[in-house]
Structure formats: C-alpha cells, structure tokens
Amino acid sequence: LYAGVSIGLLVLFVGISWICLGIKRRQYTKLKEKYFKENGGLLLLQQLASHAGTVDTTKIFSTEELEKATNSYHESRILGEGGYGTVYKGILPDDKVVAIKKSKGGAPTQSDQFVNEVIVLSQINHRNVVKLLGCCLETEVPLLVYEFITHGTLYEHIHYKRSSLSFELRMKIAVETAEALAYLHSSTSNPIIHRDVKAENILLDDAYTAKVSDFGASRLVPSGQTEIQTLVLGTFGYLDPEYLQSNQVPEYLQSNQLTEKSDVYSFGVVLVELLTSKVALSKDRCLTSIFISSMDEDCLNQILDDDIVNEGNIETGKNVASPFGFSCNPNGHYRPTRKQTMYLHLIKKL
Template structure:
C-alpha cells in the first residue's frame, strides 16, 4: 500500500501518489502536501499548485523528491528594465518573478540553472535556508556567451559555447530571475533564455523548453536551531509509522526513510516491506538466503571463491588440479604423504585464492586510478614515486581501519580522516566518495602538482594510495580549520586586523610563488576562504589543487573548461574561455574584500541587488566604504582600510590585463603591514601579540613605491 485507506486514491492519471501526499478528502494527506487531480485532461494531470502551472511528473519517497513540469512561459520584457554604468560600459538589467512552489518544498541538489544567450549574466534569487542566509539571497548564477555564429546553432548546449550551467544549492526556493548584459548584446537582439532544470536533461529540451522539470526536496518543517541531523523521538514516532523506518532532519525539515534492505512507504503502518534480494537478477551467483533486511550469498558446497561475482565460485577439484600441476606433484594411490598433502591443500588453497583475489583487486584499482601515469608524471624525480605511494595497509592501520571516530569532516566529494603513520607523522587522509573519471583526473592532477611544491604556506602532500577503488590523498594535518570558519563566526568580533593582514600577505606570497617561482607556472583556479587552512599559530596554508593547471612557459594562459566557485570566479574567464594567472588575482581580490567586510561572496546581496564585488567597488568610488567595512576593521586598521580596499579593487578590475601581478600585490601588502609600528617604552618594536596567542614578527619595512602609488591612483580615486 502507498496511500491511506478510506477513499484515498493512490494514482492520478499515470502518476502514483504516496501518502503523505494526496488529494480529495482531507484525511488522505498531511497538511501542506495536498495536491490537485485535474480530470479535465486526458489522462488526468496531478498538479502541485492550484493555478495549474506546476504539474507533478513523479513522486519518489526513497530519495525524497517531487519532479514537476512548469508549463507557463514568462516573458521577461513584460516587466520594467533598467540600465546602469559598470566598468565604463552601459549595461541593461531585466528581472521577473517565478511561480511559488509552496512552503513545504525546496529545490534539491539534483537541479541546475541553465542559461542560453550571448554576453548575458543570469542570476537566480530566492530564499536559502540551508546556510542560514534567509530571504532574497543570491542562489546561483552564471555568464553565457559564444564566440561566433547565430544563436540558433547552440540550442543543444552540449559544448558549453552559447550557454552556461550553474549548480543550485539544495534547500533553496527560487523567487526571481535577473538578466544583466551589455547594451547591443544578448538582451537587445537575442532574447536570453534561462531554465531551472533537472541535471542532465537540458540537451534534450530545446524543442520542448517550456516543459521545465524541477526536482523539489520535500520535508516536514523543523524548528530552527535543531542541526543535529536527528529527529526528536516524539516526531519520529508520530511521523514515521512503519516499524522498519527511521527519521532524519535535512534541508529544514524531517524526512522518513525505510531501513536498508526494506522498501515502500515509511509514512504508513507496515509500509516498509523486506526486499527479497535473492529474486534480484545478478545479485548472487551461488547459494542465496534471504533474511530480514539483508541476505547471505555463499558458494555452493564443494566450491570456493566470491559468490557475488559471475564465475566467482570454483570447484575444489579444479583448485586442487591447478595446485598439483603448478607444484609438479606425482600421485600414487598408495602414497600416504600425497593424501596428507591433498588434505592440507584443501584447507590452504581457499586462503591462497582469497589472497590472490585481493592482490588482483589492488592491481586493478592501481591501474584504474592511473598509477602508471602517476609514476610517469613524477618520473622527473626518481625517489618521488617510491616515497609518495603509500600502501592501503599502512593507511588502514593509521586510521584504525577508517574508524568513524577518526573522521574530521567532509563534503560532497569525500571524507577526511585523521591518522598517525608508522613514522609518527600526524596526517589528514582524504578519501573520495565517487570514482568517475573526472574525479580521478583531478586526483592525479593534485598529486602531480603538490609533489613538486615546497612552500611554507602551501599544504604539504605526504603521499597517496592507489590500491583502493577510491583514491586516497595523505596531507599534513592542519589543526585549526579554515579561514572561512574563523572569519564568519557568530558575534561582532572575529580575527584581529593584524592577523587578517598577515594572512592576506601569506596567501599573496604563496600565489606569487606558484605564478613565478616554480619551474612551470601554476594557476590554482579555486582560491577561496574555505581552501585556506590555518594551523595552531594561525599561519595560512593553501589547499585543494584538484582543479589547478600548469601553464607552459611559452604561453600566458590556457583555454579550458571554466571551473571555480560562485562569487570568487573571474568573470572574464566566462567571456573569453581562457584562464590566466590574473584569474587567481581576481579571486584573491575577492578574499581581500571578504577580510575587510566579513561578507560571504557567494551569498551577499546589497539592497540594490548587487553582489559583493560590484557593491564594494561602487562604494569605494564614491568614498562611502564605511557602509560595508567590518566595524572591527574600522576600529583596528585606521587608514590601512583604504589602502587595502584600493588594492582589492585593482585586483577585481574587469579587464584582466589591467590587474596587478601577484608579486606586485605581495610587495604592496608587505609595504602596508610594514608601515605601522607599535611604540612601547620609547622603543619601536614589530611584535604584536594577537588573539591567537602567537607573536607576529613583522620583518618588512617596505612602503608603497612611487610606481605602485601611481598605478593604484590611476584606477580608483583615493
């Protein structure tokens, strides 16, 4: 059963309607999950809203999603547009409202924002609850452009030219779309088109673009402040009625799930039924026994091996025959020792088979994880491969077999464990979750780059493991979290200004090293506050080189797939498709603004609808930075605020070739930090005890050079 009894329909047209969803009598659904079955169509349509714009295409309780189709086209030019001057260019903005999807629903992470157009920046606004940013937040956005040819040639959006994709944060509710573009580009001649779609479906949709599918996360509203992930006992018992079900808090609500090995409807009594795995094809290739919530799969009597694999079970006679042949044993019917050998062989051969199977599996994983290619990448230093490739047995021992108690954290890409190697090094071990080729390529890229780098402000890579299905990276253990978590804490005060300025200088120094001091320049491509680790003395360490790239000495940049994080990503990359070292300069400029303001670049939105970068630059231009600067910085930094703000603005210049190099940025920050001395007992000292307990020794006394002052003054008013 999927619906409640007593006149509750389980279907509308060809769509199944499981409780707590329903239509008809009020007892057939939970409040907030009532639907409408429109019988005026053939077949009938199941509607999420009363006005019929959102049609339900399917409901899945197992992954807690509702798939809906939006039927009504919205013409952006029915609303008022506006023009403004940005970076000396006239731009035009058009925005329009999206239909409401109801308080019980939020977008799931299975959606993406897809934009078709030329030179158009499209932004999706709405409510985001997952990160606590609340209403009218910037949910996501991207820039779409194409190099040549008419707009119609790019309708499939397969090559990335003429369109762009942006992921959508789970737990958000879209309210409004906005298009921004230069006058006489996409907003005037070719109407841009933006859709919220289920991932992977966009290429099929051009001819039916009005039927936009959203995957919507549903959950019963949970009170604010409960972030444990667990449901209170009374909620779980009242909500999840099946005996074999459990409750989880996620995306601002409570959701029920059937236990592993069961399937059905956890919201109704006896709704979760045991899955008979033995009836599932290709699940077991030996003797299968179904048990409540699980099953046992064993080789049949007289055979040994792995019954979960085709041809994984081998008969004892075949095993013995191969064993005897390999060891060249002559048999005699009267030979007692031979009979004893046969008995011992029967006992030992299965163990040998298991050891051989594990060896073959390790070799397969090593090859799959590009072990040979990795050795080639590191062959320029013969000792690197031997030193950096760590056996899985060593890492299992270091983490107590990857005990959950050793988990430091993790995200969508993997889990990080704390471990202690045999040489007593304390390390962080990153274990990927998925094994798609893109992840493996980024893993190899990170190892190859970090194995060549030795810098005090870049996280040290101890080694890697290639013998498992998912690759493992072993880093030095950085104990004090990320710059993001230190900066965005609750309360009016955060890191001291001295610490913020020092950390910014360290980041600039390490980026200048990557751009100009290594044998082949390296672009990081994902500089952001969550990728800056801090140790116990608040010394910064740049991490996460998975998307980084080498730049050959004879080139100034490279054309590649655009990657980065919203809010930190260089907009020029979206227009040109080229990544240069100035892309890292832009991201660093955003970090400077984040240090000055304590605003989150990926979610900040001014009252005029501007993001952090544009709002910051506009306030600097009119001399009104006090509106956005962190009060603690104003109190502690004095005139240094304007100097660092001017530097930040130059780093985010729209034209990449007009941005300073990271080496110039490094010298400028060293000049700023060296310009302030602290007097004590008539002596000039350069030591300052910060809130972390570390003595900061300012070894630099350099000032702005005349050339640097002229460069900065020419770009922005001081």
C-alpha cells in the same frame, strides 16, 4: 562414526573457506593492481626514480596503510567535506598526523596529468602552502596525503570565531596567502593555477600562519603558455566572472580560458572577506560588487567590519582596499598580474 563424519565435514568446511578466502584475496590484489596501473602508478614510479633526490619525501601508500590510519575511514575522523571529496584525519604508525583527501568518484582519472601534478606538487616547498606527502593509487579514485594543519580554516575564523582575528592578524594572513599564490604562479618549474582559492581552502596553524590547501581543481600551465582551456570549476562567489561567463555562451563561442588572473580575482574576494567579515555570496548578492560600488561611491565605512576596522586603523584599511578592489575587478584586463608586482604592492601597502 558420527564424530568422524562431523570432523570430516568441519575439515571440509574449513578447507572450502580457506580456498574462498584465498580467491577473494587474489581478486582483491588484482583489483588493486588494476587501479594502480590505471591511475598511473607505473609512470609515477618512473618519474619518482628520475627525480631522485628532489621528491624523496613523496611516498606511495598502500590501501591498508591508509585504512588503518583512518580507522577504516570512520566518520569520527572526518575533517571536512566539499565538492571534491572528503578529508580525513589519519595517524601513521610513527604517530605522524596527516590529512587524507578521498576524492568523490566521477570522471576517469587522466593518469598522465595526475602523475605530473603529484610530481610538481611534491616539489613545492613553501611555508604558506600545505605540503603533499604522498598518495595511494590502489583505489578507484587516487587518495592524496597532506601534512595536517591544526587550527582549522580561515572561513571558520572569519565567520564563526571572529574575536580571534584582529585587523593586524588578518593583514598578516593576506600577505602570506599572496606570497603563496605568487610562488605558485611564478616560482615553480611550471606555473600552477590553483583554481579554487577561497577562505575555506586557506588553513591556519597554531601560530595563525596561512597555508593554501586543496589543489584538487588546480591545473599546471604548460611551459611557454600563459593560459589553458578547461571546464569551469570552482566555487560561486569566488569564481572569475569572465571565466564563468565563457561557459554560459554557445559551445562554438566558448573559450574557457583559465589564467593566473582567475586566481587573482578569487584572492581579491578573500581579501574583501577579511575586511568586511561578510560571506562571498549571500542570497544571490555578490560581495565584490557591493565592495566595488562602495569604493566608487566613497562609502567604504558602511561595508567594512566595525569590529576590525576602527578609528585607529581606518586609514590603513582604506589604503589596502585599493589593491583589493583591483584584484576582484570583473574585467580581467584591469586586474594586476605577478608581472605588475601586485602581490609585492600589497605587501608594501601592509
């Protein structure tokens, strides 16, 4: 009798557990469907269908796929962390290694804008821009999946592995970064302003080829426009002073105009970093201000990195310093644009 009761209770317990598990699964599925719709999943599917043949490499991943790829986002898989979120190393079932960006929670996603950016970034095909492979929309904040770049960030190589970057190699990286930005500004269907160009967002592969990455803050410029209004985002030390100051005046006077010249300024800061091996901002001292002052006073030798710029290449170093200085001029009016072939001018100088 007791055995029969025990078996009955066990069957009842198992049955209730299965029912609870089924309810949780259905709730989880509904939650994923809710996030997918809120993040613009239906619109993205529609856009992908209309762009068939041009964005066929873009994939919509499931939460389960990316959890498995990252070992449930284990801390050992973290590649880097920043203001916009955490990047994990992922391994897909076909053994393809990818970088998965998990953004920090915050303001609700503007699904139309997000989908538009995914479509445009998916169509970017440039050897010096990290390729977007796909996304996952079944989470509260969308996840982005990029190609994996093996050799770390330019920042790490400048400030922690200096011996690996010769003057010639640094100039090669400068040219490749310039070509990537010129492409984003002028060669896509809608110009893309990166908005957070910095040494940490330039990756290097095994051949030290530069790859511009992290488009979490980037914005598309609508067709026919040259600037857009937006909140000030970016990294201090690299931020366009005019763009930054526009957010420090009374609200009714704010313009917050973001243009390609904002990227040009940030690019100029990276170039100065390459020549000096100094950080962009240190104890409230701005590297660009020091660099421009050194140019004006004709004492560049005092700020250039002696281990990189020496007697053998000092003249070349001084020749490339001029466009660098123009690029990071605090006054955007004096900064060159793509129309003035600043990037081509730089390449010719190198």
